[in-house]
Amino acid sequence: MKALADGxxxxxxxxxxxxVTLEYPEKKRELSDAFRGxxxxxxxxxxHCCIGCGVCKKVCPSGAISYEKNEEGKVVSYSFDLKKCIxxxxxxxxxxxxxxxxxxxxxxxxxSKENLILTYKKEGEDD
Amino acid sequence: MTMKKTLKLNLGPQxxxxxxxxxxxxxxxxxxxxSCEPDxxxxxxxxxxxxxxxxxxxxxxxxxxxxxxxxxxYSELLCRTVEKAKGVELSQRVKTIxxxxxxxxxxxxxxxxxxxxLMDLGAVSPFFYAMREREMILRYFEKLTGQRMMYNxxxxxxxxxxxxYIEDIENIIKILPEKIKDYEKIITxxxxxxxxxxxxxxxxxxxxxxxxxxxxxLRASGIEYDIRTTDYLYEGFKFKPVVLEGKDSWxxxxxxxxxxKESIKIIEQxxxxxxxxxxxxxxxxxxxxxxxxxxxxxxxxxxxxxxxSVYIKSxxxxxxxxxxxxxxxxxxxxxxxxxxxxxxxxxxxxxxGSLDIILPEVDK
Numbered sequence: 001m002k003a004l005a006d007g008x009x010x011x012x013x014x015x016x017x018x019x020v021t022l023e024y025p026e027k028k029r030e031l032s033d034a035f036r037g038x039x040x041x042x043x044x045x046x047x048h049c050c051i052g053c054g055v056c057k058k059v060c061p062s063g064a065i066s067y068e069k070n071e072e073g074k075v076v077s078y079s080f081d082l083k084k085c086i087x088x089x090x091x092x093x094x095x096x097x098x099x100x101x102x103x104x105x106x107x108x109x110x111x112s113k114e115n116l117i118l119t120y121k122k123e124g125e126d127d
Numbered sequence: 128m129t130m131k132k133t134l135k136l137n138l139g140p141q142x143x144x145x146x147x148x149x150x151x152x153x154x155x156x157x158x159x160x161x162s163c164e165p166d167x168x169x170x171x172x173x174x175x176x177x178x179x180x181x182x183x184x185x186x187x188x189x190x191x192x193x194x195x196x197x198x199x200x201y202s203e204l205l206c207r208t209v210e211k212a213k214g215v216e217l218s219q220r221v222k223t224i225x226x227x228x229x230x231x232x233x234x235x236x237x238x239x240x241x242x243x244x245l246m247d248l249g250a251v252s253p254f255f256y257a258m259r260e261r262e263m264i265l266r267y268f269e270k271l272t273g274q275r276m277m278y279n280x281x282x283x284x285x286x287x288x289x290x291x292y293i294e295d296i297e298n299i300i301k302i303l304p305e306k307i308k309d310y311e312k313i314i315t316x317x318x319x320x321x322x323x324x325x326x327x328x329x330x331x332x333x334x335x336x337x338x339x340x341x342x343x344x345l346r347a348s349g350i351e352y353d354i355r356t357t358d359y360l361y362e363g364f365k366f367k368p369v370v371l372e373g374k375d376s377w378x379x380x381x382x383x384x385x386x387x388k389e390s391i392k393i394i395e396q397x398x399x400x401x402x403x404x405x406x407x408x409x410x411x412x413x414x415x416x417x418x419x420x421x422x423x424x425x426x427x428x429x430x431x432x433x434x435x436s437v438y439i440k441s442x443x444x445x446x447x448x449x450x451x452x453x454x455x456x457x458x459x460x461x462x463x464x465x466x467x468x469x470x471x472x473x474x475x476x477x478x479x480g481s482l483d484i485i486l487p488e489v490d491k
Contacts, residue, residue, distance in 0.1 A: 036274055058185075
């Protein structure tokens with residue numbers, strides 16, 4: 001009986017504690033800076049710094065990255081397929097120029113599949 | 128003469144109280160179980176075959192996904208194999224960081240088990256308490272590595288970046304012992320819990336040997352077998368493998384609670400080393416065009432659910448020729464054939480819960 005009473009007392013103590021849960025979607029918790037969410041091409045410098053070395057494609061486990069080259073061998077556009085991406089961050093970690101960033105955005109639901117393929121054009125015009 | 132009739136019952140694969148998609152084909156005589164046939168494979172993702180078409184660095188993030196509750200252990204195994212094959216030595220700081228994260232991961236895994244096990248027995252409150260404490264650890268992992276469960280933090284020859292937010296770990300190991308005391312108050316001597324676990328699902332030592340069971344399940348049957356004692360990562364750490372003589376579900380519960388305390392001790396020692404340690408020195412291996420020399424490689428580690436190991440056969444290519452994982456849960460599932468016979472149907476879930484089975488790990 002003593003064990004039962006002890007247990008009940010411990011459970012009742014929790015009645016007077018602050019709740020630890022959040023009412024998601026209304027309230028959202030703050031994510032850390034290191035969080036690996038939706039990926040974007042880094043445009044901090046005003047232009048994409050991708051040099052088309054292909055390392056991101058080599059380290060990607062799910063084949064989510066593809067790019068197009070013109071006749072001169074320069075990268076014209078590249079795209080991330082978020083349907084295939086497993087958010088491991090390999091592309092971001094191994095990019096020699098820091099051209100790929102992962103944001104804190106994690107709600108990726110949308111109405112059409114095409115919206116999940118992010119294409120970036122080298123001339124500075126984003127899709 | 129009357130024929131003895133038995134009833135065949137499918138428990139799972141979509142039963143809400145089974146752990147994941149496990150199907151148990153039970154043969155019942157009244158309420159008693161006559162035979163049990165576990166049917167696995169509903170979660171098979173082809174992790175081993177997948178490796179044959181991927182380079183080592185491509186495969187590294189997927190290794191985290193073999194066991195989603197203890198991802199660190201499997202990426203550590205893969206990293207260790209590559210490091211040993213390449214002859215790369217790890218610095219003390221890298222080793223310590225890895226040990227701390229592995230043990231935090233072990234605590235998170237055991238905490239979830241405590242919650243889920245009690246949920247199987249019908250107690251709901253401990254589940255929330257265990258999840259609350261686990262959340263602290265997962266948030267720490269998110270801060271450090273970027274994700275809560277699929278870390279991709281260990282790399283060939285080191286770690287992604289130096290450990291940070293040490294005050295968070297200090298906070299966790301300060302709070303946890305009190306919380307474990309709370310769990311013990313609620314659970315350990317509770318008469319209902321005792322009735323459902325004491326003397327139930329007895330795992331004899333010879334059965335454990337024959338079924339190649341490892342980990343806490345084996346140690347709760349009185350056999351001291353903990354790979355950590357000889358592991359090169361854990362060199363210099365003082366801890367005692369938890370060995371209990373009970374052999375039943377209750378002993379397996381108690382062993383996990385004690386193991387939480389041991390893990391906290393290991394983390395404390397690790398933090399001491401880090402505080403007075405030097406800067407992070409890594410011998411990173413360039414993962415692009417990484418090729419393992421021709422040969423066969425085998426490495427093992429003590430994961431939360433038993434001995435985990437990896438076998439890689441390389442032909443000198445940038446992809447493994449064959450890769451095989453050994454996961455602890457697979458052997459525990461097999462054990463159900465033996466443990467459930469002669470028990471009541473009501474205890475089937477309680478006993479299978481006590482073995483800590485994680486289906487993604489079983490099916491790979």
